[in-house]
Amino acid sequence: MELRIPPTRSLRGRLRVPGDKSVTHRGLMLGALAQGESTLYHPLKAGDTLSTAQAMRQLGAEINEVGEHFRIRGIGLRLQEPPDVLDCGNAGTLMRLLVGLLAGQEFFAVLSGDASLRRRPMGRVTAPLRQMGARIEGRENGRLAPLAVRGGGLRGIHYELPVASAQVKSAILLAGLFAEEDTEVVEPAPTRDHTERLFRHYGLPLEVEGGLVRTRRADPFAAKDLTVPGDFSSAAFFVVAALITPDSEVILEGVGLNPTRTGLLTVLKEMGADLTWEVTEGKEGEPVGVIQARSSALKGVSVDPGLIPLMVDEVPALAAAAAWAEGETYIPNLSELRVKESDRLAAIAKNLELLGVRVEAGPDWLRIRGGGVRSDGVVEPFHDHRIAMAFAVCGLPKGVVVREAHWASISFPSFWDDLERLRGGASSDGP
Ligand SMILES: O=C(O)C1=C[C@@H](OP(=O)(O)O)[C@@H](O)[C@H](O)C1
Numbered sequence: 452m453e454l455r456i457p458p459t460r461s462l463r464g465r466l467r468v469p470g471d472k473s474v475t476h477r478g479l480m481l482g483a484l485a486q487g488e489s490t491l492y493h494p495l496k497a498g499d500t501l502s503t504a505q506a507m508r509q510l511g512a513e514i515n516e517v518g519e520h521f522r523i524r525g526i527g528l529r530l531q532e533p534p535d536v537l538d539c540g541n542a543g544t545l546m547r548l549l550v551g552l553l554a555g556q557e558f559f560a561v562l563s564g565d566a567s568l569r570r571r572p573m574g575r576v577t578a579p580l581r582q583m584g585a586r587i588e589g590r591e592n593g594r595l596a597p598l599a600v601r602g603g604g605l606r607g608i609h610y611e612l613p614v615a616s617a618q619v620k621s622a623i624l625l626a627g628l629f630a631e632e633d634t635e636v637v638e639p640a641p642t643r644d645h646t647e648r649l650f651r652h653y654g655l656p657l658e659v660e661g662g663l664v665r666t667r668r669a670d671p672f673a674a675k676d677l678t679v680p681g682d683f684s685s686a687a688f689f690v691v692a693a694l695i696t697p698d699s700e701v702i703l704e705g706v707g708l709n710p711t712r713t714g715l716l717t718v719l720k721e722m723g724a725d726l727t728w729e730v731t732e733g734k735e736g737e738p739v740g741v742i743q744a745r746s747s748a749l750k751g752v753s754v755d756p757g758l759i760p761l762m763v764d765e766v767p768a769l770a771a772a773a774a775w776a777e778g779e780t781y782i783p784n785l786s787e788l789r790v791k792e793s794d795r796l797a798a799i800a801k802n803l804e805l806l807g808v809r810v811e812a813g814p815d816w817l818r819i820r821g822g823g824v825r826s827d828g829v830v831e832p833f834h835d836h837r838i839a840m841a842f843a844v845c846g847l848p849k850g851v852v853v854r855e856a857h858w859a860s861i862s863f864p865s866f867w868d869d870l871e872r873l874r875g876g877a878s879s880d881g882p
C-alpha cells in the first residue's frame with residue numbers, strides 16, 4: 452500500500468494512543484501463566500501482540516477479545532505442548548521472551564517467524580538459556596530461528612548481559628521462574644523494566660539491587676487484572692510531528708511515562724522543543740500521564756550514548772526531528788539498530804537521503820545535518836513499522852509518499868487515521 456500525504460500546514464488535537472506493545476506482550480504471557488481469569492484492559496491489538504495472543508492460546512490459555520479488552524483464562528505454571536509451530540510473526544519480543552518461558556516447560560516446541568525475524572540474532576537468548584539447562588536447537592547452532600526447545604530441569608545462573616537488552620533480561624527472568632536456585636541478571640546499562648514491574652504486580656519473586664535483578668522458582672500465582680498504559684513509542688511519532696510542523700499543538704493522553712522509556716523527551720528538550728509532560732496516575736506500577744508538544748525551532752545536539760537504551764525504538768523519530776533542526780545532530784551507540792526489524796541505521800540514512808537531508812552513517816553512529824527536507828519525497832520503510840511512521844512524519848510539512856504504509860499495523864494500526872484526524876484538526880478538534 453502506497454500512501455500520499457499532502458503538505459501539512461498544521462497539526463492539532465488530542466489523541467489517546469493504543470496500548471503499550473511491551474506491556475501487552477508481557478501481560479498476555481503472565482496472564483496465561485496465572486491461575487484463573489483476568490482482564491487485560493486497553494491492550495495493544497496489532498500485528499505483534501495478536502501473534503502473542505495466538506501463541507499463548509496454542510500453549511493452552513484461553514484468550515478472548517471482549518470489546519477492546521482481552522479476557523484471559525490462565526492455565527497455571529505448567530503450559531501445554533503446542534500442537535504446531537508457534538508463529539512469532541514479526542515480533543522479536545515475542546520470540547525472545549517465549550523461548551525463555553518455554554525453557555522452563557517440559558515439552559517440545561518450535562518457534563518461527565517472518566523473514567525479518569528469522570534474520571534476527573537469537574544466540575543472545577539461546578546461549579544463557581542453554582547454560583540454565585534448556586535444550587535448544589536452531590539454525591546456525593541456535594543463533595537463528597526456527598528454534599526448537601525442549602525445556603525443564605533448569606538451574607539458576609548469574610548472567611552479565613553482553614548487550615543492554617530488555618528482551619534478553621526478560622527471557623532469563625521468565626526462565627528463572629522455573630529454575631532451582633536464584634537467577635541473577637546484571638545489566639550493562641538500564642533498559643526498560645516492564646518485566647520487573649509486572650513480576651511485582653503478580654507477586655512473583657523479584658529483588659533489584661542497582662543493575663542486578665534476581666528471581667527464583669515461582670509458586671502458582673493468582674490471575675489479576677492489568678491495565679496497559681498508552682505506548683510511549685507510538686506517542687513519540689506525534690510528539691515529533693507536532694514539533695516540526697508549523698502552527699501545531701498536539702496533546703497525548705494516557706501515555707506510559709516509565710522513565711526507562713522516555714529518553715527521547717530528554718533529547719528533544721535539549722534540542723529546544725516546546726514540550727511538557729506530567730505523570731497524572733500510576734497504573735499497576737507504570738507511571739501514566741499527558742504530553743503536550745508544540746511547533747518548535749529545534750537545534751542539533753550530540754546525544755548522550757547512555758540515553759540510547761532508554762529510547763532504542765525512538766531513534767527513527769529522533770532522526771526525523773534532527774532533519775528539521777538547525778545544525779548537526781550526532782547520535783552514537785546505535786549498534787543495536789542494525790538488528791531490529793530492518794537494519795534501522797541503514798534505513799534511517801537511506802530515507803534521509805531520499806528526502807534530501809545530508810547524513811553520514813558510521814558503523815554505529817549517525818550524523819544528520821538539519822535544515823529541512825525536499826518537497827514531495829518518496830520514503831521506503833524496508834518492511835519496518837517504525838521506519839514507515841518516522842519518515843511519514845519527517846515528510847509531513849512538505850508532503851510525502853510512503854511506500855508499504857501497511858507496515859504500521861505491526862504496532863500502531865490506527866496511525867494513518869489518527870494522523871489524518873490531527874491534520875484536519877486545525878478547525879474541528881483544536882485543543
Ligand atoms: O523488551 C521489550 O519489550 C523490547 C525491548 C527492546 O529490544 P531489545 O531488548 O532488543 O533492546 C525494544 O527494541 C523492543 O521494541 C521491545
Ligand SMILES: C=C(OP(=O)(O)O)C(=O)O
Nearest residue numbers: 541542543544764791837
Ligand atoms: C524492535 C521492535 O520490536 P521487536 O524487537 O519486538 O520486534 C520495535 O517495536 O521497534
